[in-house]
Amino acid sequence: MRAAVMTAFRQPLEVKQVPDPTPGPRDAVIRVQAEGICRSDWHAWMGDWTWFGFSPQLPVVMGHEMGGVVEAVGSEVRRVKPGDRVTVPFHEGCGVCAYCLSGRPNLCDNVQVPGFSHDGGYAQFARIPNADFNCITLPEGVDALTAAAMGCRYMTAYHAVTMQGRVQPGQWVAVHGTGGVGLSAVQIAAAAGANVIAVDIDDAKLEKARQEGAVATVNARATKAPEAIREITKGGAHVSIDALGIGDTVISSVTCLRKGGRHVQVGLTTQKEQGMVALPVDVMVLMELEFVGSLGNPHPKYAELLALVERGRLNPKALVTREVALEEASNVLQAMTDFKTIGFNVITDF
The missing domain is CATH 3.40.50.720 (NAD(P)-binding Rossmann-like Domain)
Structure with a gap:
């Protein structure tokens, strides 16, 4: 598959062929149809966040704002199946710690984040760990571009405004x-x-x-x-x-x-x-x-957020100002350094 790989901090990403991901027993692989370029990606690209142990190990495929279709699932996956349209919270939970079980998987003790903990969505395919817990099925009225727009920034703001604020x-x-x-x-x-x-x-x-x-x-x-x-x-x-x-x-x-x-x-x-x-x-x-x-948006809160989007009460797609190709991701990250981007830049051409 084609992917944009970060091999060095603050340097252009390498767009190249890499092996397709394969699902473990509890994983899913999704075909990425839209992937947001987030300020958190910029922090990763800058080499930030070492002070709380969250700078990615290189090389890594960046990206944590995904909308796509399930391509394959592992042998133990029961809730999602190939062909399902899904998004993924950037804070992938383990599903078994006290925080996950109490409805706060954004605070998971064993959290993983695509593009930081493992390869993410700047690619044609992405592996999603613990898929039954972390894949959020999209309603009919929410497309992949909207899902990517919701992926980190929008859902984070939703939690900040409605729950924490x-x-x-x-x-x-x-x-x-x-x-x-x-x-x-x-x-x-x-x-x-x-x-x-x-x-x-x-x-x-x-x-x-x-x-x-x-x-x-x-x-x-x-x-x-x-x-x-x-x-x-x-x-x-x-x-x-x-x-x-x-x-x-x-x-x-x-x-x-x-x-x-x-x-x-x-x-x-x-x-x-x-x-x-x-x-x-x-x-x-x-x-x-x-x-x-305020961190992210707990998985259980996705249903109400998606319902508001589907009914037109909220419109994350209105914040998408530009759709870009995989090769343009480095340019967007550089523009973020200069605070020259407005709204969301989303990769839709892989």
């Missing part, structure tokens, strides 16, 4: 960073009836955020975002989401809240922060602010 109609919600996760959060929070303020330093991305439902935007290069948000909201946001993960956005998100507000941290940090960001702890105590982490 507990966003309610009429609340003010600030979203810091309007990359893939941020634009997804804007769309989802707006659909939930919130008043959304998008924050970025790129006017083109802020315009896209308005198209996805933001009622106001703040260019953080031109003004101090926390002050602007407090002015717009007459007191501060009820919920603020950091969808980027740099020190400035973490602090801006926390300090734009009103009393009793909730900060949701979705973005993981870069080489500069290595996971460590100073926080205004006294202010957080005096204002009774909440600081909540």
